[in-house]
Amino acid sequence: MAKKLDKSTEDRIKAAAEKIFLEKGFSAARTRDIAEESGLNLALINYYFRSKENLYNIIMMEKLIVFFNIIIDVLDDVNLTILERADKIVNKYTDLLLKEPNLPFFLLSEIQQNPDFFASKLNIKEKLVGSKTIRNLLLEENKKENMHFLLSFLGITLFPFIVRNVFEKLYDLTESEFSQILNERRVFIANLLTEIYPKVNQLTPEDNV
């Protein structure tokens, strides 16, 4: 505690860049926007980070890690049942994405533009696909069913955050009204998963408690 209250110049640039890149994406973001947002000077961005692209990559890496670690950290926690793990993932994503609404879209656009780079970096792939739970899911005979379940679970959890803007505009909801829906959704998803639990139950025999 009691770290420096006023952030270093480097941190101020990073914070500003994070905001701008997450809002606009790489191409539409201008280094001038970042300079203005940080209250600092254009030249300092290159002094500290060498180039716009380098700064972008640093932020993108950090965000990829934050995002995927939510799943990675919980996936093989054998102290929890599958449903408890699912619940924990839902809650952690809800906490994160209420704070950083632009995050899913930011990561998607990066992966969209640069899929091979995404696959090779950060050994996210190894950690995810190498996890015991995922291996169980994918090595079984009903691999396809498991893939559908995974897509559905993540869809139910993440899709509302991805289309947040669309729904707010279509239904004239304020940000805080939609935030409330997203908060309530933790329970809705938990109930939904319980209802279809027999199905889940079949899918990961080794892991169930």
Add this chain to the structure above:
Amino acid sequence: MAKKLDKSTEDRIKAAAEKIFLEKGFSAARTRDIAEESGLNLALINYYFRSKENLYNIIMMEKLIVFFNIIIDVLDDVNLTILERADKIVNKYTDLLLKEPNLPFFLLSEIQQNPDFFASKLNIKEKLVGSKTIRNLLLEENKKENMHFLLSFLGITLFPFIVRNVFEKLYDLTESEFSQILNERRVFIANLLTEIYPKVNQLTPEDNV
């Protein structure tokens, strides 16, 4: 039939622009890319469409209509039960998005950058929120539950197309392998909806058959 086999210059530019904009988005797309893709000349883009932005808007409008009409057209079809309508929507989106994988992301990025413009244009909002079925969903006392159901249904249906690249890379799937999963998913979703049908059933009393 027997329309001109070789498309007009205008159509060739539009086709090329569609491809490039859907791949790269507005900012990253260059008019030079579009010229090259069409096999035509840079100057012709401005001759026919006046500006990059104008060309982009034309394409974006068309795509918004195509995308939202899938829901709008089926929503109030009283000849179908709610489940049959859901099924039809799933199948129509699957057909469309197998052909145009970049479409959801393209529309999302537009709405992300320009939410107010999206809301005001094309009276998509009026058509969607004005539909009898949606009004029933939203005017009831259990409005919140219905919103959750809608988010879940669309999430299960559309999310796999949105994260297509991510899953292909993480699980080393070819395009055609994932296409097969998406095709099989029509049935998976139909079954899932049947399982949770009692819930659906409560939600739209006026409409059920």
Add this chain to the structure above:
DNA sequence: GTCTATAGCGAGATAGAC
């Protein structure tokens, strides 16, 4: 380390020949 001024280039748009 921080700033101002500017170099250098890439991209959209257009003039003008055919």
Add this chain to the structure above:
DNA sequence: GTCTATCTCGCTATAGAC
């Protein structure tokens, strides 16, 4: 209508004073 050549501007990056 279609092309080549070019104008112009806005952006990233950097030189150089403090």
